[in-house]
Amino acid sequence: MKILSKLAAAIIICLLAACGTFLDEQPNTTEQKTEIGSGKRIPVKLVKVIDGDTVKIKINNHEETVRFLLVDTPESVHPTRPVQPFGIEASQFTKKLMSNGKTEIELDVSERDKYGRLLAYVYVNGSSVQEALLREGLARVAYVYAPNTKYADEYRIIQSEAQQNEKGIWSLENYATEDGFESPNKEASSNLGKCSIKGNLSSSGDKIYHMPDGRYYDMTIPEQWFCSEKEAKYSGFRRSQQ
Missing domain, CATH: 2.40.50.90 (OB fold (Dihydrolipoamide Acetyltransferase, E2P))
Structure with missing residues (x-):
């Protein structure tokens, strides 16, 4: 019985030591909670x-x-x-x-x-x-x-x-709102005389922007409007080659 008791005690100590190591590896959530x-x-x-x-x-x-x-x-x-x-x-x-x-x-x-x-x-x-x-x-x-x-x-x-x-x-006019960020729409851009650059995704997924004097400008349905080429480029779009 004494041997069994010593063996049980050894197992408990081993388990406690293992648990201690596990907790040491985890984020100190208790410490974080106090902060x-x-x-x-x-x-x-x-x-x-x-x-x-x-x-x-x-x-x-x-x-x-x-x-x-x-x-x-x-x-x-x-x-x-x-x-x-x-x-x-x-x-x-x-x-x-x-x-x-x-x-x-x-x-x-x-x-x-x-x-x-x-x-x-x-x-x-x-x-x-x-x-x-x-x-x-x-x-x-x-x-x-x-x-x-x-x-x-x-x-x-x-x-x-x-x-x-x-x-x-x-x-950018009407871009940042209480509900988030909204792309200026066509009506707003024409009234303001700006934000007339059309951003569109091609069939292959390329992000392309079209200038008002571009070949495909009138037939392009914009998915996003830009007020400057710099803004379009910052947003990951490239200029249409035509």
Whole structure:
């Protein structure tokens, strides 16, 4: 009986040791929970920038996808939507801003969205990435839902300044709205005398834009309107050869 008791005790100790090793390999969720809503910034390692408002980080040796809280940038890599005006610019801006320096995140009250992504305020060298995007007119204030509303007022002030200066997304009439980013329609462009460049997907999937003096301009049904060739190129379109 003594031998069996010693054997059972040895097995229990072994199991506990194994469990301890397993937990050490997992993200320290208990530690993360204590940071939520506290205003404390958590040092993380940037793995890659996915687009203007989404990055992948490593925390406690575990990779997480982080969605920037309270801001929305135009799409640049959406699987079912075309590249939107200023989407590539926003993505490139975030990449450049976060390429060097110390990355930190700050959690609010609700930790994740419905896709399982971490929701966070993101900082590089102590400066807010969200504020920088808003200041450059590369993002709009969005998804302001309680309880994650900590910096909503500050962000709206910065956005208002970008709107007044018609920077980035605010340089396009009726493009950035409360519901998202909308391509200017034909009626709006003709009334405004701009946004007359037609973006269209060819039968082979190529993104081509047509200028008003182009051969196929009149017969082209636009899937997207652009106000300048620069904007069209930033959105991944090439000029029609005719």
